[in-house]
Amino acid sequence: MAHSPEEVDADARRIGAQLADELHLSLLARGFYLPMRAGEPIGGRAYVDIEPVRGDTATTLIDAFGPPPVAPAPPGNPTADAESAVRNLRRALCIASLGLRSLGVRSPSDPDGPVLVNLGVAPPAAVRRLASVVARGAGR
Structure with missing residues (x-):
């Protein structure tokens, strides 16, 4: 029916x-x-x-459940490798309540040039926070 x-x-x-x-x-x-x-x-x-959801709550959720794992890039694909690196960094930055708005993959202008990750620009306060998080992660 x-x-x-x-x-x-x-x-x-x-x-x-x-x-x-x-x-x-x-x-x-x-x-x-x-x-x-x-x-x-x-x-x-x-x-x-x-x-x-407030940002601090989202960060706590990420900490509690953990970010999903990033699948490794296929070997021999530099663009996919760079995109995977960007996803990993975005995830780590999110866990640290940070963000880099211009973070992304920069394709080479020369076809034989390297694919690079553009870390972009950030306000000084975000850079100081990033430096602090990196130093803590390095055990300093």
Whole structure:
């Protein structure tokens, strides 16, 4: 028996509300308060809307769950290797509550030139914080 679109959406809302409650309680049990609710169904599927997350909470979540591992770049592909390095650095910077807006891969102007990672520009306060994090990581 086919269900009307309204019935499908109502079911998706019910499932979304249940999932939002379960996810909220799971995170709360681990010390994270993240308000959430059932999202609007899309194509009959349930969604969960999470309220905006403060930066310090996001950092704590990353610390608790750990960033996902970065797959190694395929050998012999310097661009993929540089992109992997950028992802690794972005992840580490995020854990340290830092960011480099211009961080990215710079393709060589000469086809035989090296692919480089552009660390870009940053405000002095961010550079000082980065220097402090690097020094602590080096045990100094």
